[in-house]
Amino acid sequence: MKTLNDLLDEAARLSPEKPFLVTADQSSTFSQARGRILGLAAGLAAKGIRKGDCVAIVHRNSPRFVEAYFALARLGAVAVPLNFLVQKPEELAFMLNDCRAVAVITQREFLKGLKAAAAQAPSVQNVWLTDAASGEESLSALSDGQGGQPPAAGVTESDVASVLYSSGTTGTPKGVMLTHRNLLTNCEASAARLGLRTSDVGLCILPMFHSFAWTGNVLVALKMRCKLVISPSIAPPRPWLQLMSKHGVTLFAAVPQVYSVLAKEACGFQRLVLKWWFFRKVRLAISGAAPLAPAVAEAFEKALGVPILEGYGLTETSPVATINTLKERRPRSVGRTIEGAAVKVVSEDETSLPVGSEGEICIKGDNVMKGYLGLPEATREAFTKDGWFKTGDVGALDEEGYLYIRDRKKDMIIIKGLKVFSAQVEATLIEHPAVAECAVIGVPDEHGDETIKAFFVLKPGATVEKSELMKFCRAKLDPYKRPRDIEIVDALPKNALQKVLKRDLRARELAKAKRPAAA
Secondary structure, eight states, rough: OOOOOHHHHHHHHTTSSSSEESSSSOEHHHHHHHHHHHHHHHHHHTTTTTTTTTEEOOSSSHHHHHHHHHHHHHHTTTEEEEOOOOOHHHHHHHHHHHTTTTTTEEGGHHHHHHHHHHTTTTTTTTEETTTTTTTTTGGGGTTSSSTTOOOOOOOTTTSEEEEEEOTTTSSSOEEEEEEEEHHHHHHHHHHHHHHOOOOEEEEEOOOOOHHHHHHIIHHHHHHTEEEEEESSSSSSSSSHHHHHHHHHHOOEHHHHHHHHHHHHHHHHHHHHHHHIIISSOEEEEEEEEOOOHHHHHHHHHHHHHOOEEEEOOOOSSSEEEEESSSSSOOTTOOEEOOTTTEEEEEEETOOOOOOOEEEEEEEETTHHHHHETTHHHHHHBBBTSSSSSSEEEEEETTTTTTTEEEEGGGEEEETTTTTEEEEHHHHHHSSSSSSEEEEEEEEETTSEEEEEOOOOOEEETTTOOOOHHHHHHHSSSSSSSOOOOOEOOOOBBBBBTOOOOHHHHHHHHHHHHOOOOOO
8 A cells, every 4th residue: 555655756756847836926846846845854854853753734825834744754754734723822732732743844924822832842842934034943944955865764554644633613622643544545535536637727725734625635636646726825815716717727625605705706797707717617616624505506506607516524534535426416415435435324322224314424444544642532432333433423325325414413403302403404594695604503491402593694785684584584494493592793703614613602602691690
């Protein structure tokens, strides 16, 4: 079995002069990228980085991010990409201490917070900058004079290549250990399932510290020897839209929030600009990381003429587990399992359920993580007795193996014994013409039951009374699925991939319930 290092070597051998990593102001070929990676690996080795060492990467999307990751892989070290949106030093310090990071690779934008975090993490010996000023430790300077030949590290497919910290939607983040085999087989199976071509041009706007972007953009591009156009940020959109047009992007990967914004912007003259200029060569759009509302998918496809293939996965599955294809798309489904993976649905006692029954989705295969770093008990609890990973998501399979996601187990609401899937309620509420976003949670009542509360973000310039939204809910939803309380808010709490953090909404409501009444 190959490793990620073999993937890089093969791409450089087969397409040495083909552009690989492209930004608004620079470009490197596969051969050039490999040369930089080898030089950096040699420099890191000279600084004492060895096989098994964890090195954190806190960086926006950039060729430097890719080079740092693969330089560590060459040495058998473990890349630990961290969410650069985490601002609190104590949160960063927790992750640095948890993985015992020996160094951090970052850029000056994040240096102040990282220095404060590193001061609380005794294992961190070095902080290297990709954009160092005079007197600061430069990452690129490490490779000077090293000759580009790092020592052989004896890397194998079972070695951990990366530790990715879960978003922490259920509590303290856990370090997900992904091996070379996990990542390599997942990118190969995903590329094959989607029918990708070496002539394709990808675009990376999602943050590389997330598994969706890393496998779905970077590793897939390397496997297929595609040009990868990199944007440092998802906002504002104008820079990456211009890059799409300039480089003829054919593959577009995003989260539902991005598709929602694009669908709403695609009207009148703006629709013509988006369709015939920025999206003119896009042949395939992929959605993941959160449920895609059918109304959003229909509006996007109608406006821009690009099919969206919805997939499903988790950090723990490297991440892709299922995905639709152009030839076999099922509306509202997230497709069938990729090669090398299997999915089943189980009851609370882990009994396999028949076709059409709703239960917890479980996954088994080459893509499933090695485990949670330093947490053997949490790792055991994450798997069924017969070795299937328990996703915490509720879904059902049809007769042909297509998977349908209902909700997160923790987001499912129980109303007098009846199950209400918050994602299904949200998909209905988002259809209101004044609503830009919505989120639904269950709120405990005084009887030990739950009631439904809906949070709405309105479109810019839109106004609507709560009574009108209530009327809409009554018209569209069964009685037990209707929100009993509605709140219009300026924004919803989200993580880096724009997934709504319902735990924050629930915590806020719980705090309100405990607050003493005003005198």
